[in-house]
Amino acid sequence: MNAEKNHLVPTFVVFQVGTRRIALNRETVAELIASPQLFSFPHTTPIIAGVVLRRGRILPVLDLGPAVSGAPSQSTRFFLVVERTISGAIEKCAIPVQGACELVSGIMFAHKDAADFAIGRLDLNGEQIDVLDLEKAIAMGVAYEDDKVPAIEVLA
Amino acid sequence: MTQQANSGLAPRDARPKEQVVVFAIGEQSFVISASSVQEIRSTDSLGGNVVELDRPVLPKVRHIVERDARSYYVVSGYEHFHLPLSRPTSVLILRNVPVAVLVDRIEEMAEMRVLLGLPRSFSGEERTWYRGVTVLGHKVVPVAEPRGFLTAEELRRLEEENPGLLQTGVHPAGTSRRRQGERA
Numbered sequence: 359m360n361a362e363k364n365h366l367v368p369t370f371v372v373f374q375v376g377t378r379r380i381a382l383n384r385e386t387v388a389e390l391i392a393s394p395q396l397f398s399f400p401h402t403t404p405i406i407a408g409v410v411l412r413r414g415r416i417l418p419v420l421d422l423g424p425a426v427s428g429a430p431s432q433s434t435r436f437f438l439v440v441e442r443t444i445s446g447a448i449e450k451c452a453i454p455v456q457g458a459c460e461l462v463s464g465i466m467f468a469h470k471d472a473a474d475f476a477i478g479r480l481d482l483n484g485e486q487i488d489v490l491d492l493e494k495a496i497a498m499g500v501a502y503e504d505d506k507v508p509a510i511e512v513l514a
Numbered sequence: 515m516t517q518q519a520n521s522g523l524a525p526r527d528a529r530p531k532e533q534v535v536v537f538a539i540g541e542q543s544f545v546i547s548a549s550s551v552q553e554i555r556s557t558d559s560l561g562g563n564v565v566e567l568d569r570p571v572l573p574k575v576r577h578i579v580e581r582d583a584r585s586y587y588v589v590s591g592y593e594h595f596h597l598p599l600s601r602p603t604s605v606l607i608l609r610n611v612p613v614a615v616l617v618d619r620i621e622e623m624a625e626m627r628v629l630l631g632l633p634r635s636f637s638g639e640e641r642t643w644y645r646g647v648t649v650l651g652h653k654v655v656p657v658a659e660p661r662g663f664l665t666a667e668e669l670r671r672l673e674e675e676n677p678g679l680l681q682t683g684v685h686p687a688g689t690s691r692r693r694q695g696e697r698a
Contacts, residue, residue, distance in 0.1 A: 395652075397653065397654035399542060399544075399640075399647070399654070399655070399656045400542060400595040400596060400597055400640070400643070400656070401636055401638055401639070401640035401643075402596065402638030402639045402640060403635065403636050403637050403638040403640065406636060409633070409654055411649065411654055415630070416630045416632075416633055416647055416654065417633070418633040418635040418636060420635065442635075444634040444635065445634060447634060449633055449634050449635060451633070451635055
């Protein structure tokens with residue numbers, strides 16, 4: 359946990375979506391939860407994979423796989439609970455993650471090669487990790503789903 | 515300790531309860547308030563009470579059904595919820611709305627103790643379809659909104675294209691009311 363070395367340096371949660379490691383500002387992450395059952399029901403909102411029940415609350419599960427790694431996420435036992443603001447209200451959502459999550463500290467910097475969903479980049483001992491703009495990634499996931507629809511219709 | 519635990523349960527039992535009908539379409543379960551269901555029939559028993567719409571403006575509505583001097587638009591449950599093709603065997607005739615919903619089966623009557631609002635992240639048609647979600651036997655199940663099966667706009671379109679059809683006994687000129695059994 360490098361993050362505990364210096365409280366003045368911003369901290370990030372690094373996690374894996376599909377095959378890609380990305381980071382989120384620590385302040386937007388509430389917790390990491392394991393093994394909640396994923397429930398799904400009919401809906402038309404892109405990127406929502408279902409919901410999980412957590413302490414009597416319903417958390418929508420947002421699959422960032424399409425935006426971040428170009429494919430829907432594999433089923434997983436772990437979810438990162440993040441906070442997003444919708445219509446002025448904060449809502450907790452769950453993001454399926456693969457592999458380990460770690461808390462790191464570092465200075466984010468702009469980079470010309472950063473992914474479209476990123477607000478910047480971290481250098482972790484030589485590993486370049488994009489820092490996620492959650493809303494941008496969600497919007498990209500929505501666009502990915504929308505692009506899929508005509509293809510399915512054509513095939514049908 | 516046991517007494518404390520029991521008394522702790524008392525307030526929970528005092529929470530408002532709502533009787534619901536649990537129904538399924540394909541593998542998906544839904545609940546709907548029992549108070550919004552007037553009657554549950556098997557599709558076989560409807561027989562000659564089903565009339566085909568001459569101008570089906572919505573893919574999910576192709577018929578009306580007459581029951582007790584009233585008519586209801588028959589909404590295909592699987593098409594409404596964009597589910598794969600299924601085999602409806604029951605129909606939920608709703609109260610206060612001119613809607614009868616085709617469903618695959620009735621699973622049970624149950625008591626709903628909690629109604630959780632749909633998270634704001636859901637922004638699609640489901641905001642019209644559901645009152646929220648509930649938890650039944652550790653399962654999260656959507657709670658159908660009776661007025662969501664046909665919105666005011668959809669009802670207006672149906673009425674516009676099939677004028678007077680819901681008024682029982684009225685067979686307006688130019689509107690043939692072909693009964694299901696009369697198909698060639």
